[in-house]
Amino acid sequence: MLGWQPIGYKAMAVSLGLILSVLTTNVEAGVFDWLKRTEIKWSPEIHGVVTLQGKPVVNREIKRRSYYEGEERYDSTTTDDNGHFHFPQKTKKVRRVLFDVSVSMELYVSDYPRKDEKDLVFRIANLNHLNYKSLDLILSDLQCELATASKTEQLKYLENPELSDIAPTFTSKCQFTHSDKAIFSDDELQRLIEEDAKNIESL
Numbered sequence: 001m002l003g004w005q006p007i008g009y010k011a012m013a014v015s016l017g018l019i020l021s022v023l024t025t026n027v028e029a030g031v032f033d034w035l036k037r038t039e040i041k042w043s044p045e046i047h048g049v050v051t052l053q054g055k056p057v058v059n060r061e062i063k064r065r066s067y068y069e070g071e072e073r074y075d076s077t078t079t080d081d082n083g084h085f086h087f088p089q090k091t092k093k094v095r096r097v098l099f100d101v102s103v104s105m106e107l108y109v110s111d112y113p114r115k116d117e118k119d120l121v122f123r124i125a126n127l128n129h130l131n132y133k134s135l136d137l138i139l140s141d142l143q144c145e146l147a148t149a150s151k152t153e154q155l156k157y158l159e160n161p162e163l164s165d166i167a168p169t170f171t172s173k174c175q176f177t178h179s180d181k182a183i184f185s186d187d188e189l190q191r192l193i194e195e196d197a198k199n200i201e202s203l
Contacts (some may be wrong), residue, residue, distance in 0.1 A: 041131040042066045043090040043105045048142040048174070049083045050109055050121070056083030057146065061110040066090055067125075069101035076110075100127040109146060121146070124170035132167055133158040134182035141177035148173050154184040 043066055050057040062085045063076045079085045094101075104125035111119065121144040124130065134155040155167035158181075176183065184192070 037093040037095055039091050039093050040068075040103070040129045041089065042068065042092045042103070043087065043130065044136045044139045045089040046085075046087040046107070046139045046142070048085055048107075048139075048144060050079055050085065050144050050146065051083055052146045054145070056081070057109065058083060062087075063108040063110055064090075065104075065106040065108065066092075067102065067104045067106075068092060068094065069103070103128060103130060105130060107144075109144075120150070120171075120173075122170065122172040122174055124168060126168040134167060135170075137178040137182040138176040142172075142174040143176075144172070144174040146173065154189060156182055156184055158182070 043064060046064070048062075050060065050062065057079055058081055060079045061076050062079060063074055064087050066073045066075075075087070075090075077085050077087060102125065104123065106120060106124075107122040108119040109121055122142070124135065132155060134157070137158075138155075150171050150173050152169055152171045154169050157163050157165075157167040160166070
């Protein structure tokens with residue numbers, strides 16, 4: 001009996017060590033998964049034109065403000081002789097988080113008509129990311145008229161059209177070449193409201 005006990009204890013110690021090793025590995029993997037960085041789209045590539053009463057706004061600085069949960073970054077470009085401007089896609093590596101965070105992107109035409117909110121020609125804000133096909137589409141070709149009033153519109157969720165309320169709204173002074181594919185018209189929004197009302201009544 002005495003000869004068996006050391007062997008039994010050793011076997012138990014080895015088994016216990018293996019179990020603890022597996023558990024520790026799994027816990028560490030879970031912890032380190034949260035510490036890993038993931039890449040989000042902070043802004044799609046942007047191609048646009050700025051006009052004032054239909055005439056190109058030439059040689060004017062355009063600023064892009066990118067915001068992510070307390071952190072903001074600015075970059076800028078200048079309109080050409082046709083009022084055209086371009087920004088490359090912008091991404092950001094972030095740590096995975098347990099809670100939703102705020103992310104936004106804004107475009108400003110510097111010092112028109114003075115340096116305040118009236119400089120703003122486009123703004124979108126959302127939770128966690130701005131990775132939407134509809135946003136990519138509208139920002140691939142936008143025409144911003146400084147003299148027009150800002151309006152708020154609703155993006156379509158092209159990744160899954162049935163989830164119509166997932167994509168964010170945005171505010172702008174712009175028109176978009178691909179608006180029919182990427183933005184809800186007033187009639188489409190009205191139909192969605194009516195459908196929602198019918199669904200509620202049927203409950």
